[in-house]
Amino acid sequence: MFESAERDPVMSKDDFAAREGALRTALLQRQYALLEKADRTVLLVVAGIDGAGKGSTVNQLNEWMDPRNIHTLAFGTETPESAQRPPLWQYWNALPPKGQLGIVFDSWYAPLMAEASSKHPDPDAIAFLAAEIQRFEALLAADGVQIVKLWYHLSRDAQAGRIRKQLADPATAWRVSKADRLVHKRYDRLRKAGETVIAATQSPHAPWQVVPGADDRMRMVTTATALLDAFNRKLPKVVAQPAQVGAPAFVLRSPHASMPAAMLPTAPMSPESYEVRMDAAQARLGQLVRNKAFRDRSLVLVFEGIDAAGKGGAIRRITHALDARQYSVMPVSAPTDMEKAHPYLWRFWNRLPTHGRVAIFDRSWYGRVLVERVEKLIGPEVWRRAYDEINDFESQLQESGAVVIKFWLAVSQEEQLRRFNERAETPFKRFKLTPDDWRNRDKWEDYRKAADAMFERTDTVGAPWHVVATDDKRQARVQVIEAVTNGLAKALGKRGL
Amino acid sequence: MFESAERDPVMSKDDFAAREGALRTALLQRQYALLEKADRTVLLVVAGIDGAGKGSTVNQLNEWMDPRNIHTLAFGTETPESAQRPPLWQYWNALPPKGQLGIVFDSWYAPLMAEASSKHPDPDAIAFLAAEIQRFEALLAADGVQIVKLWYHLSRDAQAGRIRKQLADPATAWRVSKADRLVHKRYDRLRKAGETVIAATQSPHAPWQVVPGADDRMRMVTTATALLDAFNRKLPKVVAQPAQVGAPAFVLRSPHASMPAAMLPTAPMSPESYEVRMDAAQARLGQLVRNKAFRDRSLVLVFEGIDAAGKGGAIRRITHALDARQYSVMPVSAPTDMEKAHPYLWRFWNRLPTHGRVAIFDRSWYGRVLVERVEKLIGPEVWRRAYDEINDFESQLQESGAVVIKFWLAVSQEEQLRRFNERAETPFKRFKLTPDDWRNRDKWEDYRKAADAMFERTDTVGAPWHVVATDDKRQARVQVIEAVTNGLAKALGKRGL
Known part of the structure; x- marks a missing residue:
């Protein structure tokens, strides 16, 4: 599923210039139409391999659209508030109301991704975590939340080059954590984990799309197009009984x-x-x-x-x-x-x-x-x-x-x-x-x-x-x-x- | 100021029975009128000496009025949420909107009361804490919050008797903390602290009233009457510039x-x-x-x-x-x-x-x-x-x-x-x-x-x-x-x- 992204497609400056204006205008129009109609919440899940430009994408979308109606849901390590509640609590808590766009960064996929990319992934743990995600997403989708999931990916060489470049520049070196420096050593494992995660959580009402991340212009145009598609679609019908995915954690008396x-x-x-x-x-x-x-x-x-x-x-x-x-x-x-x-x-x-x-x-x-x-x-x-x-x-x-x-x-x-x-x-x-x-x-x-x-x-x-x-x-x-x-x-x- | 309360006045069962119905009906009517008009928030601050029935009063008010429109603001020890914000944050955070009644238990008076009742109270610290409270209350009062402060008090003998009675009953013994057991040993110090606190924070827009706490019936009738008075008063005008009380903590450049x-x-x-x-x-x-x-x-x-x-x-x-x-x-x-x-x-x-x-x-x-x-x-x-x-x-x-x-x-x-x-x-x-x-x-x-x-x-x-x-x-x-x-x-x- 990553073949196309690993070709690291590039968009020329001229091609980009020709499309940028129309894309930005359309995104803004759709954003205002959403606000006006307020018939659903749109959640854009930004995930993927390190170095593929996720952070820049979030910043750029805030620049392209009206940031007053965008909510960034980004939770790093556990806070005192979240540690005493269920793992999904902070996402529930910060869920934007209908009419608004939420960009989910560092999302509810973190535990699943950590398991899938570990040295010895446990298939049962993966199945359990994936089912939990599916139940959550199906519930949201059935209750008026449209979920769009973008997976940012790039080739091993492009990733290595990007990390080298960031490290060389004092203005961006801080962005490269110790974990990142190890990342390109673990490229294959992360790539495989990505495949596992996407396959285990693909669904018609919360679909994944892979975005090529090596080239900034290509990445932004692909992102904007995917988001526009979502704005133009109707809220998809949820087929499965949302909470019945996977082995339920409860037993009836x-x-x-x-x-x-x-x-x-x-x-x-x-x-x-x-x-x-x-x-x-x-x-x-x-x-x-x-x-x-x-x-x-x-x-x-x-x-x-x-x-x-x-x-x-x-x-x-x-x-x-x-x-x-x-x-x-x-x-x-x-x-x-x-x-x-x-x-x-x-x-x-x-x-x-x-x-x-x-x-x-x-x-x-x-x-x-x-x-x-x-x-x-x-x-x-x-x-x-x-x-x-x-x-x-x-x-x-x-x-x-x-x-x-x-x-x-x-x-x-x-x-x-x-x-x-x-x-x-x-x-x-x-x-x-x-x-x-x-x-x-x-x-x-x-x-x-x-x-x-x-x-x-x-x-x-x-x-x-x-x-x-x-x-x-x-x-x-x-x-x-x-x-x-x-x-x-x-x-x-x-x-x- | 405590003389009358220390006579531990008692109300007979018959007197109480004759007044209870009318008081409860009036309180409910006023509560609904407040909800309807929604022109202000009413905050009832419940403070006073230990053993004077503060907790029972809060429970009883919830029984006498419609508890759906009463908010109990009770914060014990610091929570992870509050420790990283200013001391008044949790009160701001939980402040009920206009139309609602808030009962403040364990209030913003706790630090001042602790200082005033310490072995060697520091007059500067007392002045500072009292000024902070006055600024806070004046600001609230100027912005649509009516504050009523009740100080529950009783005689030394009545307090000792009450604590003995609570300790003897397994159903209430837990209510008596180690601090409480010491309290009647410190009666004089707490009494004096109460006088200091009331004198330092008395104001026309957030007045104190002393309530005799030894007798349950007298306590409830006095409480209900004070609350009714407040409901019937208009929101008082704040005379002082709210934030200018006491030495300001800021210096202009x-x-x-x-x-x-x-x-x-x-x-x-x-x-x-x-x-x-x-x-x-x-x-x-x-x-x-x-x-x-x-x-x-x-x-x-x-x-x-x-x-x-x-x-x-x-x-x-x-x-x-x-x-x-x-x-x-x-x-x-x-x-x-x-x-x-x-x-x-x-x-x-x-x-x-x-x-x-x-x-x-x-x-x-x-x-x-x-x-x-x-x-x-x-x-x-x-x-x-x-x-x-x-x-x-x-x-x-x-x-x-x-x-x-x-x-x-x-x-x-x-x-x-x-x-x-x-x-x-x-x-x-x-x-x-x-x-x-x-x-x-x-x-x-x-x-x-x-x-x-x-x-x-x-x-x-x-x-x-x-x-x-x-x-x-x-x-x-x-x-x-x-x-x-x-x-x-x-x-x-x-x-x-």
Whole structure:
């Protein structure tokens, strides 16, 4: 695949002069059309072999186009911010909104490229990393991000010449790292790694194109043409279920959680035993999050459920045991305009806790397969692929050290009605009751169906659902906090605590 | 000031029951009115002596009001994110937009309280820290943030009793830190520190109120009443020039920078000497930012100037010497709605570089005293106070390790016209030219006057202005990058480099 680039094609000054103006004008027009329409984000991934002019290309594109609407996503070594989150976090975090162009330099291909160019590449590791990339790119592509990937390449001789030239000039010598000086010794290995990477991650919705890098003019014209092609194409349809590429990192529980048959517990919990168990659980939770073992972990709690099922009350019993500096409660409602201009999961990626902290989601990313499904805010193809996207997201969370525990709070229709009426009658509770709540009551069966499908598809061993009947509030709150302490103690290896 | 609180007043269950409903309803109504009007942010600062129920108050307010519109600002120990920025950064960063309520727990009073309650308090340190707080609060208050400060206090006996009670109960024992156990031994010292802190930071626009903390019911009713009062008051007018409280941390240069008398340099720079000097400067810059000494510093570059003065070109000559992973160029234009819902400097606080990085502002916070002044987007009282607010901001930047260098690029009217016409004629340069640019030409004198005032008031020794005539682009670009390398080398103590 590199034959043509290794011929190091050259463009004459005159040829270039004849094309530069038209290319720059067209790029600018397309960039403004994108901004105007704001129907997608365009991501240009700049990758390839060292010495092939990647850095200069990024600088040049910023000069040719309007840099105010270009975002360079370039992350070198791990930062304190990124080290405590999943590897893809920084790309999610910096993802430009629709209408904008992102240039990704030093991209999510770095770990795969490092493995593929190592002395003894591990085929399993390569397959795993490539699948991770494919899932990520398919998810972005399905959610409004157009990905164009350019691989810069040149011949061994041209590479050696370029590095010699840079080293000779004090103004550019700094650009040549020790690694670069070794690079031309490793040319064959890097070339082979490039072939592996491209083959393993080629896809119709995120295609690779090889760009000859030896000649500046040829490189820029090829780059600009490829980018223009992308601007002119429609956002390609994603064929595969994005999150199903490769072996999934999650295992579904069997049997999975399900809605309780009878809503009421056999005997309501007495205030006395409630107090004893709640106090004990809060004390235990307080100890667990203060334990050394929690310093490189985090806790992510998800609360979903029917309106008036008691999410707020259950959450407050948990936060009561925590220091206000250690947790955030994140209420999730309809997305803002900025959130709508990004893929669905973006706003949750942006709220991931650092180590030693607790993030509590009062409603969550499951809105996709609950309210958005039931209210038909999205098509079936969108919520159908969401299950595995969510499983994949939660797997990445766990890999980065998060303990993920999910709750579905279920209330009976009769008890819900009683609580609605109580809210309507108490002035300071009225704000909790909206016309939506009454409307949602009519859709009880739809929500039940959606919840059942959700349990079937997202009740994983690593991030289990706990279904809690909440007609008896005391019983429910104790069950919730005890599920949190048990889950956390297990994950920290501190069951005795 | 603590006499009344130290009587540990108590409210009966019946009295409380009679008032709770009305208070909660009123708080909710006010909270929704605030959200609706969105004319200000309300910040409730919760401070005071240990054991006076601060944590419970925060939890309770979240229960009494709609927690979806309450932001708890609670920062414990330094995080990796905050350690590399000025101390106030995390508060700026988490500041809720207008319409929302922020509860500040463990606030910007922590360093002052630590000093005031130390064994041998240093009056100078106290004065310095108090002035810093006053400047911060005055700036917020002047820019649409209403601050209410509650100091929770109780008698020595009540405090001792409360700590004993918490320690006896396993569910609350964890809340009592080792520091707390010592606290009642230090009661007198903390009480005195509280008096010092309140006296040093009392102000009409950010008033303190002492809340009796021994009795839960009395504490909540007093808190709710104080918050309601604040909701019902108008945003108070700030009398003092916010940034002038206390000894300023900046020194103005004398003589200060000024507009060049003649625009054209005596002799234009030849392409040959341009290349030699530019290459040398880029190489030097590359070495400086890679130097060990830069690892706990950062570089903040500000570019202002007349349209078509060549900001973009000068910036690109700098970034050319940098690794794309090490810098960000931040173009600044009209604020977004979210930015308008915050104090003016908020969006710049949000973009501060971590250590080892370069942040380049293509236009900046000086827009306040340039375009916003000239276009009359704000009143004179606003831009007049902006000079010292900006100096204070830049001082804080420097204290956190940033090297701040500012450029004003000046072009002659004739050369500007020539460049405008060139842009109009070249298709791929046309996007740089807007109708605003032509309109601004008519306001040449206004901008000149605004720039002169800006130099007079913000050309500080720590963050100097460099005025560069740019009719000769080569001369200008060399001057800019050499000013950067010289300034950076000096700050790093690497003049020889």
